[in-house]
């Protein structure tokens with residue numbers, strides 16, 4: 136997507152053809168900074184400390200991490216070691232394991248001296264594929280937005296609530312949940328987006344709001360607790376969120392707080408959609424509540440908040456007493472029964488084993 140006049144992806148190969156450059160998301164929306172990363176340790180830090188984040192982008196970044204390792208040491212042992220190192224960085228988003236498995240699967244049969252070139256090529260393909268998948272999700276989600284728009288008075292916007300950032304910053308380009316929104320704007324359909332701030336790290340307030348503002352999408356920032364109230368008053372036509380891992384049964388793991396939005400949506404007959412590319416489906420898992428590991432992050436993310444001071448510094452402030460401990464489960468699981476549909480690159484699937492099987496017959500037995 137564009138930043139100002141210039142088109143950016145969230146990650147690209149540097150001129151040296153060895154390192155990658157990423158948009159360092161820790162500083163948005165206040166500063167747009169690009170970082171060059173040329174080591175596996177650097178890639179691990181960027182994923183763990185969320186310079187890059189969002190399930191698909193984590194996967195692509197890890198794929199480039201494998202390529203960097205192959206340029207240093209293309210042995211089998213190094214390939215297994217980089218898989219382990221990067222897999223440990225963030226436990227919930229399944230795209231990380233998917234991308235690491237995909238890199239190892241494609242590189243293992245190749246002679247070590249040819250692996251570096253093949254690894255950069257496969258990482259670039261995974262990045263390009265992500266863009267294509269998200270564009271297709273956008274086209275499938277656009278049909279739903281069009282249907283809702285057709286039931287509204289002419290010119291009345293379709294009000295869409297979203298949680299966290301499942302935007303282009305969470306992917307290589309377009310985003311998942313935002314892709315139908317961008318395509319709706321492109322098609323001239325009036326939309327308005329309620330952006331959940333998404334505590335504790337405020338991905339909504341900092342990243343989704345920045346994206347919406349940057350692309351002229353009418354939007355309003357709300358506190359996480361406002362969604363239920365707005366739904367009770369008919370202010371939300373649909374919810375679209377992303378996901379970090381969806382099970383073969385259709386249970387959806389996403390940023391903490393998603394489940395509460397799904398409950399409120401169900402109670403108010405508001406359709407609740409989840410946008411996801413197929414690498415986000417964990418075909419090995421059925422029951423999301425029992426089987427998905429939920430990342431527990433530092434309590435400091437709850438107690439301390441980043442922001443821009445009146446004199447222009449980006450700084451952290453404490454919001455709770457020093458002595459108060461904080462818990463920080465980063466994701467929750469929304470049971471399939473609360474999900475209206477899964478917007479995938481192939482179409483909109485029912486959130487169930489049968490629904491996913493109909494859409495991806497080659498994956499479900």
Ligand code: MRU
Pocket residue numbers: 188189190191298299300301302305306310311312338376377378379389390465
């Ligand atoms: O902790 P984050 O910011 O990596 O979590 C991201 C989310 O929960 C997104 O909603 C999800 O990854 C979907 S990204 C297309």
